[in-house]
Amino acid sequence: MEVVFGGSIPKDYNYLDENEDIFGIHFEDNKLRIALSDGASVSYDSKNWAKALVDYFIKTGAGRAFDIKKVMLTYYTEMFKCNDMTAIQKRGLRVGSFATFLGIEYSYLNNQARIIGVGDSIVVLLSDERFVEAFPRTASEQFDVVPQMFSTKNRGNLFFQHAKERSRFYKIWKLKDVPSPTLLCMSDALGEWAMREMERGNSEVWAQLMSINDLRSFWQFVHVKRLEHAIKTDDTTLITVRL
Helix, strand or coil, X not given: CEEEEEEEECCCCCCHHHCCEEEEEEEECCEEXXXXXXXXXXXXXXXXXXXXXXXXXXXXXXXXXXXXXXXXXXXXXXXXXXXXXXHHHHHHHHHCCEECEEEEEEECCCCEEEEEEECCCEEEEEECCEEEEEECCCCHXXXXXXXXXXXXXXXXXXXXXXXXXHHHHEXXXXXXXXXXXXXXXXXXXXHHHHHHHHHCCCCCHHHHHHCCCCHHHHHHHHHHHHHCCCCCCCCEEEEEEEC
């Protein structure tokens, strides 16, 4: 297993700290965990909520018992002290924070990747630089649909409460028969561009993304695509892992 690249660029180059894409990569025994969460700019404190989601997954993995209520408890406990909260914080908490989430756990022992995907950050499976599958969004037109997100409010997570409803947010990729597998994890701006390029017949799109191996080259790539109006100006994240 090799992490080729992991990096993120904010929507505004002048405000690095306002990047609401949070990601984590962690090796543990014979497992690799990757998590990416895109906080919704329109909601309060979404960056910290995204971080709470990523931290929880990195610790617990991709089991079907992804306990969103435990993430909420951790978020409220660690981020806020009721006696010290401002009026703005209290109003923000009443409305809630929102973030998409993508988590992948790869097991070397059984050679499979277990994925949870809520929203429009995607993971693409490649074999020898050839496209195999994407999840949870599989076509560029799907990025026009407003994504579901995890919320800091219970009512915002009703879609994830019951096992039957949760199942559609999970995927297992068995990689036994996939030569030279590579995972590309992307937040929505980059994911939409990549899927659209593939649909247009750009056979080099995956090799182009796989060639990015440092933050400078990623920065240059995103900057050019933004100038060309090919990628929307948004927080943009790429994680590339060869398995």
